Structure formats: structure tokens, C-alpha cells
Amino acid sequence: MTFTIPIDNGDSVKTAEADSQRTLYPYVTGTSIVAIKYKDGVLMASDMGGSYGSTLRYKNIERMKAIGKHSLLGASGEISDFQEILRYLDELVLNDNMWDDGNSLGPKEVHNYLTRVMYNRRNKFNPLWNTLVLGGVKNGESYLGMVSMIGVSFEDNHVATGFGNHLARPILRDEWHADLSFEDGVKLLEKCMRVLLYRDRSAINKLQIAKITEEGVTVSQPYSLKTFWEFKAFNNPTAGAEGSW
């Protein structure tokens, strides 16, 4: 994905040294994040895989983290950039706490801060290669938003990144409704994650579901979904059309 762009005087092309100073392509990546608003707050699901190209190299990566008291951040894309973002947010939350004045950063503030960061990096042609999902609850109001690596940012009742955009969102559009109970919400997320497990090559069967409510953030222990591989069509896949898979 290298491309040369003119800089400075307008006719010089970036040299090899300058190239290595900006993001060109991701190395260790996480796949989809799926998140929905429910009755008491926000639910977010992600698997624990980190792919190194087509190799599923890391199987214990936590791609969702609590931010401050009110927010939860999930990321897909480059894992090292996600860790960098966590460092920025750590500093932000620390400074906010140091004020000790009864005001605290809510999910809307964190989302907008991240949007500014992502957009500014994109303008320098040095993006943080992530799509971020920010969910939270503050003063009884639930918030769910997304920021992409080029700084596209919006809020919605349900969001998904990566393959989730194509496979999970149609399910959510059909079956999401306001005031889902916790159990129904988890069932809906698991349905989406199962489809992703079957169809997304970089997904693994080890996922976490995180819940954020007025009380705070809880990230579940990793667990697996039940899958079924005994469909008759899998036994003799080319029966219907010789030569096809």
C-alpha cells in the first residue's frame, strides 16, 4: 500500500527514511467489534485474536478497555496503535482526575477527543490504523459512537467495525430495538459473533462481552460459542456443482 506523495517543495518524492516515519500498512490486527445500546447502557463484543497477516498469531488480546469511570473503548485494526491510543487516554483521564473538582470526562468528550486525534493524524498522512468504538453511560444517558482511521465519526444505536459492518449490521438493523434486556442483548451479540466466526477468516472462537452501565464497566471472562459443522453440504461440498468448492 505504499504510495508516493509530493511534499515540501511540491516536486520531491518521499525518501525511504521519511517513509518509515509514517504508517503504511498494519501488522498485527484485530478483527470486528460489535456494540449495541440496551436498556441499562451499552454492550460490546469482540474476540481475542490478533492476526499477523493471514496467521492467527495471538489468541489472548483484549481489544476492549475501560476508560475513566464512564466509558469503554473497543478497537479493531492495528493493535500497537490501539495501545498508543490507550496511552493518550490514560494521560487524559489522569489529568481529568487531578482536577478533583466534581467534573469528569464522559463518553461524548472521549469520543470527540479521539475524533480530533484520528482526524489530525489522517491529515498528516500518518494514521492510527484503527476503527474505534466508544460506548458509555453518564448521568443516565447511554452513548455509543465510532471513529474510523480517517476521522469519520458518528453515533448510533448499534455499531460494528470491519467485517462486522457487512455481516453483523444487517442482523442488528432487523433485530435491534430500544430497551433490550441484558439477556436479549447478549443473545443478539452472540448471534452476530457466530456469523462472524463462520465467515470471517480472522475471527477466533474466543470472545469477550463487555457491559457498561451507570455503575461502571465489566468485561466478561473469555468464552467460546457453540458452533455446528455437521451440515450435510459440508460433507460433499462439490456435489451440486463439480469443479466449484
Place this chain on the structure above:
Amino acid sequence: MFRNQYDTDVTTWSPTGRLFQVEYAMEAVKQGSAAIGLRSRSHVVLASVNKAQSELSSHQRKIFKVDDHIGVAIAGLTADGRVLSRYMRSESINHSFTYESPLPVGRLVVRLADKAQVCTQRSWKRPYGVGLLVGGLDESGAHLYYNCPSGNYFEYQAFAIGSRSQAAKTYLERRFKSFNESSREDLIKDAILAIRETLQGETLKSSLCTVSVLGVDEPFHFLDQESIQKVIDTFEKVPEEEEDGGEAEAEAAAAPAEQGGAGDQDVAPMEM
């Protein structure tokens, strides 16, 4: 005032541990015309006396909107006040841009205070000659702060600065305990009454004062002359009579209360 050998530089201490230049800067605040602030649990009212250089000119603006949820009233060197207001607006809008959320007043006030402190510790600078009454709303409710040229800031339920502010302060001291629970209308009335105290017997007219309000669900805005006059009419109709009861006392209390600053005629051109 004092003529000391330790007052030439802001970075020179006196043997008694004072920075005279900073204290002189605080004197400048007392020369400006009065500004008053009061707050309840949900609203903040800022009011000021309109002073004009001469009959020919218009009066100085002393109250500025910093953001929908923050306003500031100044007394002292208006030019310094204008510059600091611009700084406050800038900080507020930058915060809004990054976080899409209003800057908490307490944090703005600390930045302002730190900015003022810098000027008390550089030999090539001078302290700002303006006192600021910053009123605003944030998550923890309504707040009123006073920022001093010294770089100190204090939070108040009600306060008055500028010339003849002592009269207003006396009035406010008697009433402040009830302010927290006051309605918006009562708060405005108290502000205008406090302004009246500083006028020392001059008839209170709506053209003589500027009043601004901000509150929960009410962005910062100025009250128009009509609304102010209406409030004045509720108590000014019977000038020296009973009514609030505080009025007769107020006249008596106002007379002996003398302000340290000079009278209006001696106001330096740059101060208002």
C-alpha cells in the same frame, strides 16, 4: 498612596514580605465602577454600573459573554479586561471543539489565575489591572468566582468589586444566606438592589445599569432595558418608604460607607 523603595519592580519583595506592585494593581480594581455577582443553586446574575467618560460618549462595556454557560464582569483597566475576556473565550471554544462539551468554570478560572500569576513573577511584565467576576455553570452546579490581579481566585455566593462596592457588599452580606434557594427573579432583584447601593442616592434608572443572567436551561444573555426597568419599578415606586424594610437601613448604611478609591471626577481615562 505609599511611596516605598521596594515598589519599583514587581519582582522585588518588601522586607515585610509584600509585593507592592501587585497590591497597587489591586488598587486599580477599586477605581473602576462597580460590578456585582450573585448566584443561586441554578443561576448566576452579573450586574454592573454603566459609566461613561462624558455625556458625549457611550458607556464602557463591563460584562462579557465567554460562552453560553460562562459570563464575566470586570472592574479596573478595561483594556486588560478585554484581553482576558478574549483569552477566556478562546479557552472555552477550544475545549468545546476538542470535547464537544462546555468547559467547566472552575478549570477556566484556574487557567486565568495562573495567567495572572505569571505577570507577578516576571520582571518585564506588569500585573493585570483588572478584577474579574466569573459566573458560570458546570456539572456541579452554578458558580461565582472572583479573579484578582494577584493570581488568587476565590469562590463566592455573592460579591461586589469596584468603587463604592463596600455598600453593595454590606447589602449582600445581609441577604446572602438565602441566595442559594432564591428564584431567578429574586436573584435579579437582589442584584439590582445591590447596584442601587453603590449609586449613593442617585436615582436608579435602567439606563444606569447592565444586568446579565445565566442558568440551567438558560444560556448567558443580557436583560433588556424594559425588563430591568420593570424590576426597578417594583421597589422604586415608593422611594424612601418602608417596603423591603432593608431600604431605610440601606440609605443609612450607604452614607458612612466610604470607598478607598477616589470619586468619579478623579477617574483616570483608561480606567472604568
